[in-house]
Amino acid sequence: MExxxxxxxxxxxxxxxxxxxAVSAWGxxxxxxxxxxxxxxxxxxxxxxxxxxxxxxxxxxxxxxCGRDVVLSxxxxxxxxxxxxxxxxxxxxxxxxxxxxxxxxxxxxxxxxxxxLQARLARLARRRAAVRLLLRGxxxxxxxxRAQAELLRRRLRDGPAGGLLDGLWARAPRAAFLRATAxxxxxxxxxxxxxxxxRWLLGRADALxxxxxxxxxxxxxxxxxRHPALRRAYLRQLARWGxxxxxxxxxxxxxxxxxxxxxxxxxxxxxxxxxxxxxxLKDAALAALEAWSARDGAFRVRGLSxxxxxxxxxxxGAAARPAPAAPPRPTV
Amino acid sequence: xxxxSVDFSSHYQFWMQKLSVWEHASTSETQQDTCFxxxxxxxxxxxxxxxxxxxxSSTIIERFPTIGQLLAKTCWNPFILAFDxxxxxxxxxxxxxxxxxxxxxxxxxxxxxxxxxxxQILSAFRFDTKEVDLFIQSLGYTPEDYCPGLLxxxxxxxxxxxxxxxxxxxxxxxxxxxxxIRFLSRICIPLVTLPDIEPLVEALLTYHGHETQEVLWxxxxxxxxxxxxxxxxxxxxxxxxxxxxxxxxxxxxxxLHLFEKLISSERNFLRRIEYFLKDSLxxxxxxxxxIFRIVDEMFRYVLLETDGAPEVLAAIQVFTQCFVEALEKKxxxxxxxxxxxxxxxxxxxxxxxLQHPKEIPQELWLQTLKHISEMLREIVEDQTHRSYGGxxxxxxxxxHFGGWADIAAEQLVMSExxxxxxxxxxxxxxxxxxxxxxxxxxxxxxxxxxxxxxxxLFRSPTLSAKDLQAVAAESPDRDPRxxxxxxxSRRLLLxxxxxxxxxxxxxxxxxxxxxxxxxxxxxxxxFLDQTLYRWDHLCEDAPRSRKLARxxxxxxxxxxxxxxxxxxxCRDQDP
Numbered sequence: 001m002e003x004x005x006x007x008x009x010x011x012x013x014x015x016x017x018x019x020x021x022a023v024s025a026w027g028x029x030x031x032x033x034x035x036x037x038x039x040x041x042x043x044x045x046x047x048x049x050x051x052x053x054x055x056x057x058x059x060x061x062x063x064x065x066c067g068r069d070v071v072l073s074x075x076x077x078x079x080x081x082x083x084x085x086x087x088x089x090x091x092x093x094x095x096x097x098x099x100x101x102x103x104x105x106x107x108x109x110x111x112x113x114x115x116x117l118q119a120r121l122a123r124l125a126r127r128r129a130a131v132r133l134l135l136r137g138x139x140x141x142x143x144x145x146r147a148q149a150e151l152l153r154r155r156l157r158d159g160p161a162g163g164l165l166d167g168l169w170a171r172a173p174r175a176a177f178l179r180a181t182a183x184x185x186x187x188x189x190x191x192x193x194x195x196x197x198x199r200w201l202l203g204r205a206d207a208l209x210x211x212x213x214x215x216x217x218x219x220x221x222x223x224x225x226r227h228p229a230l231r232r233a234y235l236r237q238l239a240r241w242g243x244x245x246x247x248x249x250x251x252x253x254x255x256x257x258x259x260x261x262x263x264x265x266x267x268x269x270x271x272x273x274x275x276x277x278x279x280x281l282k283d284a285a286l287a288a289l290e291a292w293s294a295r296d297g298a299f300r301v302r303g304l305s306x307x308x309x310x311x312x313x314x315x316x317g318a319a320a321r322p323a324p325a326a327p328p329r330p331t332v
Numbered sequence: 333x334x335x336x337s338v339d340f341s342s343h344y345q346f347w348m349q350k351l352s353v354w355e356h357a358s359t360s361e362t363q364q365d366t367c368f369x370x371x372x373x374x375x376x377x378x379x380x381x382x383x384x385x386x387x388x389s390s391t392i393i394e395r396f397p398t399i400g401q402l403l404a405k406t407c408w409n410p411f412i413l414a415f416d417x418x419x420x421x422x423x424x425x426x427x428x429x430x431x432x433x434x435x436x437x438x439x440x441x442x443x444x445x446x447x448x449x450x451x452q453i454l455s456a457f458r459f460d461t462k463e464v465d466l467f468i469q470s471l472g473y474t475p476e477d478y479c480p481g482l483l484x485x486x487x488x489x490x491x492x493x494x495x496x497x498x499x500x501x502x503x504x505x506x507x508x509x510x511x512x513i514r515f516l517s518r519i520c521i522p523l524v525t526l527p528d529i530e531p532l533v534e535a536l537l538t539y540h541g542h543e544t545q546e547v548l549w550x551x552x553x554x555x556x557x558x559x560x561x562x563x564x565x566x567x568x569x570x571x572x573x574x575x576x577x578x579x580x581x582x583x584x585x586x587x588l589h590l591f592e593k594l595i596s597s598e599r600n601f602l603r604r605i606e607y608f609l610k611d612s613l614x615x616x617x618x619x620x621x622x623i624f625r626i627v628d629e630m631f632r633y634v635l636l637e638t639d640g641a642p643e644v645l646a647a648i649q650v651f652t653q654c655f656v657e658a659l660e661k662k663x664x665x666x667x668x669x670x671x672x673x674x675x676x677x678x679x680x681x682x683x684x685x686l687q688h689p690k691e692i693p694q695e696l697w698l699q700t701l702k703h704i705s706e707m708l709r710e711i712v713e714d715q716t717h718r719s720y721g722g723x724x725x726x727x728x729x730x731x732h733f734g735g736w737a738d739i740a741a742e743q744l745v746m747s748e749x750x751x752x753x754x755x756x757x758x759x760x761x762x763x764x765x766x767x768x769x770x771x772x773x774x775x776x777x778x779x780x781x782x783x784x785x786x787x788x789l790f791r792s793p794t795l796s797a798k799d800l801q802a803v804a805a806e807s808p809d810r811d812p813r814x815x816x817x818x819x820x821s822r823r824l825l826l827x828x829x830x831x832x833x834x835x836x837x838x839x840x841x842x843x844x845x846x847x848x849x850x851x852x853x854x855x856x857x858x859f860l861d862q863t864l865y866r867w868d869h870l871c872e873d874a875p876r877s878r879k880l881a882r883x884x885x886x887x888x889x890x891x892x893x894x895x896x897x898x899x900x901x902c903r904d905q906d907p
Contacts, residue, residue: 129413143485176467
């Protein structure tokens with residue numbers, strides 16, 4: 001089985017090359033070998049996976065190999081650098097035509113493979129058309145986010161995780177990464193992947209801060225409701241933001257010290273969102289506000305404590321029961 | 333061949349025009365038109381592939397100069413790509429366009445352009461922002477990995493939106509507007525056989541909005557029904573029932589589809605009929621009275637058209653049995669009275685008929701049969717009150733539960749006492765409902781005579797075929813007996829052979845004597861199959877009779893010379 005894993009690694013190099021201009025050096029024979037490799041590995045992968053059903057050892061690494069034959073085919077088809085002769089060979093291999101229809105289940109494995117790949121490529125085209133049609137009914141951001149979140153989880157499950165998230169943080173488009181992370185933490189069912197993601201997030205202050213900043217209030221409220229550790233971290237972050245606001249007496253408003261800082265309006269919006277959440281979260285947020293306001297003297301006078309003013313802004317409905325644990329201390 | 337190519341050219345022009353119209357306007361009318369034409373267009377694509385694959389690229393361009401346009405417009409139409417196998421056939425056609433040896437820059441350009449179209453079908457049209465693309469790439473995945481998950485989640489979102497509509501009721505803010513629901517039903521038409529879409533189809537079918545009129549496209553129901561009948565989509569029964577309740581033509585098509593299957597299946601094989609019936613989901617769906625009434629009506633029509641063919645009678649009987657089974661399973665949930673299923677029948681009669689013989693101790697069968705007979709007789713012979721329909725209606729109701737007539741025949745043969753008038757009447761009525769009372773009385777007299785003869789022989793340990801031949805054969809000194817009497821006599825005789833202790837020894841001999849024609853052989857095969865089927869369902873413990881019946885059935889099947897031809901019924905009487 002080790003040799004199979006080695007073959008998979010070598011194939012991943014082929015897969016990487018298939019996207020680049022280096023395929024201009026591939027002739028029909030090279031294309032044929034690549035496609036045959038892909039088919040062979042797919043079959044082997046299928047058998048291996050079935051054999052390893054109960055054992056977790058090589059399972060995760062194998063998961064990354066699903067559907068690579070389709071990926072290779074699509075890449076080669078779209079690669080302009082592929083020579084004409086090689087491309088024609090590719091077409092013959094991928095689309096043998098109706099003669100290769102997988103009619104009889106007793107067809108020999110060699111005959112079944114070309115037809116199977118053809119069917120899968122046709123299904124991919126059909127699915128793409130389906131997405132296009134459904135999108136005509138309106139944007140599907142929620143669905144897109146969940147799909148990205150699922151891929152993120154899959155990557156965490158399939159690949160070696162060490163350094164993965166750090167690498168993504170460094171290289172991937174940040175906004176997309178943060179949105180997908182949040183969505184992944186909100187997906188059901190919970191599994192090992194979200195725990196890992198959470199651990200990483202809580203361990204990286206800059207990522208956490210960026211997450212709190214980038215996401216809309218409602219989403220963060222949902223996250224905080226689901227994950228108690230995140231709730232605490234979020235409240236700490238809110239405290240940090242709040243401490244940076246300064247009261248401007250002439251205008252009677254709380255101002256941010258620098259344009260990049262979180263504004264009073266946004267902070268209030270965050271707390272409004274938390275106050276609308278179900279009890280455990282709502283209670284914790286209000287208790288924090290009360291505690292911070294108390295530390296500042298709890299004078300019901302505007303402008304002395306940002307926490308007091310927030311409480312007043314939340315309105316009369318913001319009555320909270322005292323939280324069982326001490327809320328995080330605000331630090332400047 | 334020449335005619336074909338002329339036809340093909342005119343089709344080509346037709347479709348070229350259609351594609352242009354569809355391309356330029358994307359209104360609901362053009363979408364509807366597109367969906368309507370999808371199957372035929374796919375046929376055209378297939379024909380085109382057959383033409384193109386014989387030619388080389390240059391010839392193709394010569395013959396069809398605008399083919400590039402036609403294929404391109406097809407590529408850009410997601411309805412066509414979404415339908416069935418159209419995308420696959422389109423790809424095959426494009427492959428034909430690739431020139432093996434481009435001689436000049438024109439041909440090279442065409443190759444390049446074709447390559448572009450091919451890759452476009454599989455990988456163009458970015459669904460998301462560039463940012464998202466890069467993100468997915470950074471995860472090590474590709475658009476091919478993303479697409480299935482995206483589709484799945486889009487379907488899930490739509491399904492939960494539709495389901496929420498139930499919960500939100502009149503909260504108009506969160507409801508999906510009717511236009512969108514209608515739009516979704518239109519989108520689903522080409523996609524109905526794609527498994528990823530099935531949850532959405534189900535949600536649409538079971539969606540009950542607050543609008544007064546049907547909000548889904550009728551073509552949607554047609555497409556779903558078609559796919560369901562051809563087993564290209566698998567839906568839960570509740571969704572199928574919703575489909576049939578909302579769209580009558582679908583129900584009718586489904587019933588006709590069932591009839592076709594029953595006709596083309598092997599005759600006289602009740603187990604298979606039961607399988608087809610249950611597989612069609614119609615008996616279960618018929619727990620809803622509206623569906624039951626329509627299916628029953630169609631059965632009635634076929635029965636009349638075939639002049640009471642025994643196959644149709646058997647099908648009605650098995651259908652009713654499956655229906656009653658389904659009804660009993662649902663007993664806690666459904667609240668329809670019997671009258672909603674059988675509005676033209678006397679409720680007390682229906683109640684008695686509905687009883688399963690299994691639930692009544694065997695000693696009481698005679699009594700039950702007498703009761704049934706009396707009730708039927710009262711309705712049929714009552715000239716003044718036609719409240720429960722004439723003899724035909726009565727009979728039509730009775731044959732739903734035709735097993736009772738078979739039990740009556742058995743009881744008549746097996747009972748030691750004098751043949752009950754009530755049972756004789758019942759038997760005569762079940763075979764010939766339209767007889768006048770005089771004719772029926774005559775039939776009853778005939779049967780009584782036969783029974784007297786049979787009862788004398790019942791207990792003898794050894795019998796000879798000759799003893800029984802007289803029963804079935806014509807008597808030289810009397811008028812030839814009507815076919816009905818012969819048929820009934822045969823029925824009684826067969827029962828005798830199965831139950832009399834001395835019967836099994838001479839059974840085969842008697843049958844060969846009594847069945848000179850294929851028609852009668854088939855009748856006997858039908859009787860044996862029906863009897864075995866009934867015994868199985870009653871868990872009748874009669875090992876000797878059962879064994880005999882099986883052996884006879886096997887021998888008759890083996891010796892049957894003409895191909896088993898179904899559906900001819902009594903009308904087919906040519907020699």
